[in-house]
Amino acid sequence: MGDTFEPRIAAFVCNWCTYTGADLAGTSRLPYASNVRIIRLPCTGRISPLFILKALEQGADGVIVSGCHPGDCHYTAGNYHARRKYSVFRELLHFLGIEPERVTFSWVSAAEGKKWADLVNEVTATVRQLGPRPAAWGQPITDEDGSVAVPALKPPAPIRYEAPADQLAAQTEALREKARELLASGRV
Numbered sequence: 360m361g362d363t364f365e366p367r368i369a370a371f372v373c374n375w376c377t378y379t380g381a382d383l384a385g386t387s388r389l390p391y392a393s394n395v396r397i398i399r400l401p402c403t404g405r406i407s408p409l410f411i412l413k414a415l416e417q418g419a420d421g422v423i424v425s426g427c428h429p430g431d432c433h434y435t436a437g438n439y440h441a442r443r444k445y446s447v448f449r450e451l452l453h454f455l456g457i458e459p460e461r462v463t464f465s466w467v468s469a470a471e472g473k474k475w476a477d478l479v480n481e482v483t484a485t486v487r488q489l490g491p492r493p494a495a496w497g498q499p500i501t502d503e504d505g506s507v508a509v510p511a512l513k514p515p516a517p518i519r520y521e522a523p524a525d526q527l528a529a530q531t532e533a534l535r536e537k538a539r540e541l542l543a544s545g546r547v
Contacts, residue, residue, distance in 0.1 A: 368396070368419060370479075372399055372424075373438075374400065374402070376466075379469035381472070381475045384475045392483040394483060403426030403437060404426075404437025405437065412455075421489075423464075428466040
């Protein structure tokens with residue numbers, strides 16, 4: 360038994376494009392890492408960031424989210440919604456202390472079996488280099504006796520904005536004016 364770390368990777372894929380692309384890679388006998396577990400969903404637009412966090416919490420070392428190319432979604436705009444969610448979610452990963460490289464978002468169409476194989480091999484190599492996810496991630500912190508530790512909560516420190524008062528007043532007024540504009544136009 361070797362000491363080589365083999366990452367466990369969960370792949371949330373679109374039923375219409377990426378799943379078919381992965382199937383094409385398999386039927387074409389393209390070589391790619393076998394440590395990816397595919398979870399087929401109707402559309403990447405339906406993939407909640409909580410699915411990704413839950414996969415990491417349950418033991419995945421990396422996650423792939425992949426769907427139709429922009430403009431090719433069978434549900435019109437699902438992949439655009441997914442792209443927006445992913446952009447925000449990627450910033451949240453830093454906050455949670457998870458390396459963003461553990462989560463990969465890509466577009467793979469039904470005809471791109473080779474691209475799927477390359478993606479899986481690339482993600483596997485990246486996650487292998489990162490090593491296993493921290494074992495304590497997603498686990499409660501315990502005291503010496505094994506009971507769940509209750510942290511001493513302190514109120515957050517106030518956020519200080521170091522701008523000159525006249526700039527702050529001008530910025531505040533500009534925001535208020537924009538809010539009035541949006542409300543008057545009915546766009547909000």
